[in-house]
Amino acid sequence: MNSRASLLFVLHAHLPFVNHPASSSFLEENWFFEAVAETYVPLIRMFERLAADHIRPGITLSVSPTLGAMFENEELKEKLFSYLESRLEILGKEKIRLKKEKKVLKALAMYERLYLDSLDLLHANGGSLIIPLRALQRAGQIEIITTSATHAVLPLLIRKEAVRAQVAVAATDYESRFGIKPKGFWLPECAYEPSLNAYLRMAGFKYSFAESHSIDGMSDKAVFGVFSSYRSPNGMNFFIRDSFSSAEVWSARNGYPGNPAYREFYRDLGFDADLDYIRPYLGEGGTRHPLGIKYYRITDSSKDLSGRDYYDPDKAMAQVEKDAADYVRRRIEQAAAVSMPGREPLIVNCYDAELFGHWWFEGPAFLENVIRRIRKERLPLRFVTPSEYQAAYPQPPELVPGVSSWGEKGYFEPWVNPSNDWIYRNLFSVTDKMIDAANFFKTRHLMPLQRRALNQAAREVLLAQSSDWAFLIYIGSHAAYAKRRFAEHVNSAAELLEKSIQNNINEQELLKLELKNNIFPNMDFRLFSSPARY
Amino acid sequence: MEDKDIRIPHENKLGLMPVRPGVFFALWDFSNVRVSRIREGEFSENIKLRLYNEKQKICFEGNFPWNSYGAYLEHEPRAGKYYAVLYVEGEDGWITLSESNMSLSPALSGTVNERSHASLEFHKKKVGT
Numbered sequence: 001m002n003s004r005a006s007l008l009f010v011l012h013a014h015l016p017f018v019n020h021p022a023s024s025s026f027l028e029e030n031w032f033f034e035a036v037a038e039t040y041v042p043l044i045r046m047f048e049r050l051a052a053d054h055i056r057p058g059i060t061l062s063v064s065p066t067l068g069a070m071f072e073n074e075e076l077k078e079k080l081f082s083y084l085e086s087r088l089e090i091l092g093k094e095k096i097r098l099k100k101e102k103k104v105l106k107a108l109a110m111y112e113r114l115y116l117d118s119l120d121l122l123h124a125n126g127g128s129l130i131i132p133l134r135a136l137q138r139a140g141q142i143e144i145i146t147t148s149a150t151h152a153v154l155p156l157l158i159r160k161e162a163v164r165a166q167v168a169v170a171a172t173d174y175e176s177r178f179g180i181k182p183k184g185f186w187l188p189e190c191a192y193e194p195s196l197n198a199y200l201r202m203a204g205f206k207y208s209f210a211e212s213h214s215i216d217g218m219s220d221k222a223v224f225g226v227f228s229s230y231r232s233p234n235g236m237n238f239f240i241r242d243s244f245s246s247a248e249v250w251s252a253r254n255g256y257p258g259n260p261a262y263r264e265f266y267r268d269l270g271f272d273a274d275l276d277y278i279r280p281y282l283g284e285g286g287t288r289h290p291l292g293i294k295y296y297r298i299t300d301s302s303k304d305l306s307g308r309d310y311y312d313p314d315k316a317m318a319q320v321e322k323d324a325a326d327y328v329r330r331r332i333e334q335a336a337a338v339s340m341p342g343r344e345p346l347i348v349n350c351y352d353a354e355l356f357g358h359w360w361f362e363g364p365a366f367l368e369n370v371i372r373r374i375r376k377e378r379l380p381l382r383f384v385t386p387s388e389y390q391a392a393y394p395q396p397p398e399l400v401p402g403v404s405s406w407g408e409k410g411y412f413e414p415w416v417n418p419s420n421d422w423i424y425r426n427l428f429s430v431t432d433k434m435i436d437a438a439n440f441f442k443t444r445h446l447m448p449l450q451r452r453a454l455n456q457a458a459r460e461v462l463l464a465q466s467s468d469w470a471f472l473i474y475i476g477s478h479a480a481y482a483k484r485r486f487a488e489h490v491n492s493a494a495e496l497l498e499k500s501i502q503n504n505i506n507e508q509e510l511l512k513l514e515l516k517n518n519i520f521p522n523m524d525f526r527l528f529s530s531p532a533r534y
Numbered sequence: 535m536e537d538k539d540i541r542i543p544h545e546n547k548l549g550l551m552p553v554r555p556g557v558f559f560a561l562w563d564f565s566n567v568r569v570s571r572i573r574e575g576e577f578s579e580n581i582k583l584r585l586y587n588e589k590q591k592i593c594f595e596g597n598f599p600w601n602s603y604g605a606y607l608e609h610e611p612r613a614g615k616y617y618a619v620l621y622v623e624g625e626d627g628w629i630t631l632s633e634s635n636m637s638l639s640p641a642l643s644g645t646v647n648e649r650s651h652a653s654l655e656f657h658k659k660k661v662g663t
Contacts, residue, residue, distance in 0.1 A: 123605050158549040158635050193552070216643030304589040402613065403552060403640035411640050424604050425561045428549045 005335030006346045006389060008239060009367070010209065012186050013353035014064035014151055016468035016485075017519050021075045025283030028481055032070050033083040034131065034292050039357035041118040042364040044132050050368065051141045053232070055375050058383030059367075061133070061353065062145045062186035065173040066466070068071040068130065069519045072177070077127035084122075087115045088279055088528070093277075094293070102312040104295050110313045111293055124423060134178055141386035146174040146186030149520065152465035153415050155193040155403065158428055161435045162465065164199050164225065165527040169462065169520055171203040176522065183207065184386055188407035188467050189415070190241065190350070197236045197400070207237035207386045209350055213228060213410055214401035215240055221399040222478060227338050227345035229389060230399035238401055245334060248327065248367075250351060257360035260298050261319040263311050265359055269293040294361075324369035328379055335380070346389060350406075394473050402502045420473040423486055427464055430490045430497075434461045437497045438528035453500045454525035456513055460493035461528070463517060489517075548620045550585075550634040556611030560618050560634065561604045568631070572600055578623040581631075582603075583607060583654075588615040598652040603649065613641035 015035060020026040043061075050057045063071075070076050091112050100106050137144045138442070148154055149169035157163050174182040185205040187196070192210045200208060208227070214228075215222040222230065226240040249256050256262075270291035272276060281291055295317070296308035331347055338345040356363030374381050384392075407414040416424070432455060441454060461495040464486055472482035492513055499505045548562045560583055564572070571577060585594035585607045591607040593616065600622070607618065618634040631636075 047541065155638075156551050158551060195638070212641040217641060402643065403638050404643075410643075412552055413554055416551055416559050417552050419603055421559055421561075424549070424551065424559070425563060428547065428561055429563060432547065463568075 001529075002300065004344050004382070005331060006344050006384040007331065007381055008346055008348045008384055008386060008389060009058075010058065010060045010062060010186070010239075010348070010350040011043070011353035011356065012062040012064075012147065012350065013067055014062070014147065014188075015354075016066050016466050017066040017072065017150065017463060017517070018190075019070065019178040019516060019518070021071055021516060025057050025079070027283060027285060027287075027289060029076065029079060030083070030283075030289070032067075032076060033080050034290075036080060036122075036352050036356050037084060037087070037115060037118045038292065038361070039354050040129055041121050042114075042357045043233060043353065043367075044121065044129060044136070044369045045117060046364050047136050047141055048132070050371060050418040051136070051139065051317065053372075055371060056383075057141055057371055058388075060145060060184065060385050060387055061142045062147055062184075063133065064147045064151055064186075064188075065149050065170050065177075066151060066519065068173065068177050071129045072517070074127075074262075080122065080165060081119070081127065084115050084119050086113065088119075090278070090281055090291065090293065091115070093515075094269075103312070106313050107295050107311050113523055130177055137178060137180075143184065144178055145186055145386075146170045146182050147186040148188050148467040149173065150190040150462045151468060152462075152503060153189050153191045153405070153412065153467045154187065154199075155191050155197055155405075155469075156412060156415060156424070156432070157465065158424075159431050159435060160195070160199075161438075161528050161530055162431050162461075163196065164202070164464065164531070165458070166462065167196075167199045167203045167205075168527050169523070171205070172522060173520060190404070191412065192401055192405070193403045194232070194400050197232045197234050201234050201236050204237070207239065207390065209348070210401040211240060211404040211410065212241050212243040212408050214404040215399065218399060218402070218404070221397060223397055224340055224343070224345075225338075226348065227340060228343065229346065229386075229393065229395045229396045229400070229498075232400045233398060237386070237387075237390060237396060238399070239346070239348045240401070242347050245331065245347055246329065246349050246351070249349065250323060250355060250362070254397075256366065257355070257363070258298065258301060259319050259323070260300060261315050262298050263294055263316065264296045264298045264305070264308050265294065265361070266307050267294055267296040267297070267305050286401060316362050317365060319494065320365045320369055324366055326375055327370055328373055328381060331381055335426065341451060343393065346384070353452045414474050415467055415470040417474060420470040423470055423473070426490045430464060432494050433494060434458060434525075434528045437500060438525050439530055442526050442529045443501070449510070450500050450503060451503050451525075452514070453496045453505045453510055454486070455523045456510060457493045457496035457519055458523050458525040458528055459517055460489045460496065460513070464489035464493065464518070492517075546620070546632040548634040550616065550618045550637040550638055552639055553606065555613070555640045556609055558607045558609070558616065558618070558637060558639065559604065560585075560607055560620075562589060562620055562632065563603065564600070564631075568601040572622070576624060580623070582621040582623070582628060584619050584621070585609055586617055586619065587612075609639075611639070611642045613639055615639075 018028045136142045150168040184207045185208045226242045268290040297311040299308045335345045469482040469486040473479045549561045551559045580597040581600045594607045598605045617636045620631045621628040
């Protein structure tokens with residue numbers, strides 16, 4: 001029986017690299033704008049509010065290198081400002097159109113505050129969210145970790161050179177962005193296999209995370225179950241996700257986000273309003289898509305979307321209070337039931353950050369309420385970061401987790417199935433070519449243009465390895481875009497490699513690619529060379 | 535992309551990826567020379583794939599059209615290291631063409647229900663469809 005427990009809360013923020021400088025508005029770029037306004041800014045604001053009240057959030061935030069690059073991309077920054085200003089413009093029109101609909105006025109005011117808040121924070125930081133995040137980390141309020149360079153599912157990469165490149169590029173990218181060496185590594189999709197330990201340690205990482213079923217059947221070694229960290233023989237520490245408590249938060253059906261009082265995600269002005277009225281906000285394509293302005297609450301999820309009542313922000317916040325109280329009560333009960341003499345049980349909750357705010361609109365308020373409640377009521381719970389936990393318990397039991405992921409059914413089926421398995425033959429082929437080229441050119445004298453082409457080829461290969469393309473194809477969401485992006489990266493890389501070998505590089509074409517896929521400015525193609533030759 | 539041939543491999547290749555306990559996905563490619571020789575009838579149109587565990591025991595064997603370039607290999611769901619070997623049949627019988635990387639099969643743990651509660655990706659799929 002334990003009187004106190006530690007909570008380790010990891011929010012994994014990731015979006016695929018989407019940058020279309022040739023288009024004034026590109027549908028998939030909205031993923032980024034929506035997530036900034038609905039998730040990243042609300043989370044940063046929440047961390048700042050807590051810090052101002054001398055309450056340390058102690059949250060661990062994983063920022064993927066692709067998302068970090070988008071935060072600092074000048075063209076995306078400009079488009080982001082336009083997006084936010086256009087939301088305020090629609091809201092201005094909506095206030096006139098709906099002036100007699102008293103039930104939506106509170107929601108309208110709420111959205112206005114949401115977008116103004118984003119604009120304020122971005123203006124104060126030159127358009128980049130990296131600046132406030134860096135400040136929060138430096139002040140010890142949060143711990144920021146990274147993930148593989150382009151969110152590749154590492155156990156599926158086949159070639160170890162590719163694994164090493166994904167991990168090494170992520171480490172370099174983090175250091176250049178946050179000014180310190182990274183300690184923690186979020187495995188994309190929590191996808192783990194033991195040979196990764198060597199690459200993670202080689203790149204300087206100290207800890208990572210694995211799924212709860214990764215320690216199933218290891219009761220002799222996993223002596224504390226999911227309530228402790230473990231260490232592999234090569235010194236890599238693993239925190240084990242507690243699926244029991246995680247499910248209470250993420251599950252749309254049984255978890256908190258499905259409450260009838262909460263905002264309905266799928267009922268959006270972009271689908272409800274007259275097409276001519278919203279056309280100026282639909283971008284170049286002019287097709288209906290979500291605008292982020294949603295007036296309804298879940299009401300009854302078993303019924304059709306048309307049967308929804310208006311959203312009441314005050315009632316939703318009252319529900320947040322109840323859910324946060326329920327969450328902490330359950331964690332106290334959970335910890336009390338664990339027998340760990342001399343140690344505090346550790347409860348590890350990991351989520352995609354975009355659940356908080358974007359999908360579950362009230363998520364940031366829930367999290368803030370949990371953190372404040374623990375302090376205010378002096379509850380026997382405390383938020384810890386992985387580094388703090390490691391400092392408190394520097395000698396965890398030795399264990400190597402088993403092969404696993406947090407995807408559907410627990411392994412790799414969402415990323416390898418008959419709908420998307422065709423991508424791997426192309427990926428395998430172009431990755432092999434990249435490795436061959438890196439081995440061949442590594443020690444040779446290169447013309448500057450050749451070096452640029454090889455570095456860009458390496459960027460294209462990394463971008464092709466992103467887990468997002470296989471996943472989007474699998475779920476049938478933006479599948480055509482995912483296929484096109486995958487094909488573009490594979491073809492660009494193959495062409496660049498071929499032309500590098502022939503020393504026949506078209507500088508204009510190369511420059512176009514460098515400007516579009518301008519990620520990892522310090523890319524060194526030699527990271528793809530085979531270890532014995534590197 | 536599916537039908538587009540961006541590959542000009544210099545050698546025959548075979549890769550092996552874990553899918554779930556008891557299932558691997560194998561993918562292969564041939565050099566241009568090999569493709570020509572298959573097309574000219576020098577080798578049979580089917581290739582043979584074998585899956586071996588680290589004790590060199592055959593855990594799966596099956597024939598596939600040479601140009602399907604990918605196949606799911608099912609075996610007894612036992613955790614451990616596995617590798618695959620690709621054979622083609624010529625006049626003198628089956629000859630070894632390529633050997634895959636070593637890949638680790640997951641152990642079967644918990645029930646599907648216990649495991650299928652993980653990511654937001656799953657959440658998105660369930661809510662969105």
